[in-house]
Amino acid sequence: MSYADLRELQSALSTASDIAFSLEAAPTAHEAEQLTDALRRALSAASALGADRGATGCAEHPRGAVDPLYGDKEDPLPPGYGRCLLCNDRRRRASAQRRGWR
Ligand SMILES: [Zn+2]
Numbered sequence: 052m053s054y055a056d057l058r059e060l061q062s063a064l065s066t067a068s069d070i071a072f073s074l075e076a077a078p079t080a081h082e083a084e085q086l087t088d089a090l091r092r093a094l095s096a097a098s099a100l101g102a103d104r105g106a107t108g109c110a111e112h113p114r115g116a117v118d119p120l121y122g123d124k125e126d127p128l129p130p131g132y133g134r135c136l137l138c139n140d141r142r143r144r145a146s147a148q149r150r151g152w153r
Contacts, residue, residue, distance in 0.1 A: 053099070060096035063089050109135035 067089035070082060078086065105113035116136040120128050129146075132139050 056096050056099040060093055060100065063093035063096055067093060107135035107138075108133060109138055111135075112137045 067086055070078075070086045070089065074082065105115075106117050107113060107115050109115060112135050117134050118128065118132070118136040118139045120126055120139075121132075121134045128139065129142075132142060
């Protein structure tokens with residue numbers, strides 16, 4: 052979680068709530084647009100708060116190794132594989148077992 056994302060979230064939410072609570076009638080197109088924009092900023096800041104998962108992008112192994120095959124165009128990883136080497140190894144073992152070789 053980064054402090055900047057948290058500040059952005061708080062500022063966007065406070066802007067959105069200022070606009071929402073100052074409305075006394077249906078918002079004008081401009082007000083509605085400002086409100087939507089503030090909420091969108093809040094949403095993207097909120098998603099960024101949970102996005103700090105280290106290089107692997109994995110919630111379980113944030114400090115684990117990145118799969119060296121990730122992003123390899125000549126030997127692409129199967130669909131559903133991520134950057135986390137530990138999780139990808141688990142997927143490899145599972146799919147090897149499904150195919151019947153251990
Ligand atoms: Zn993992």
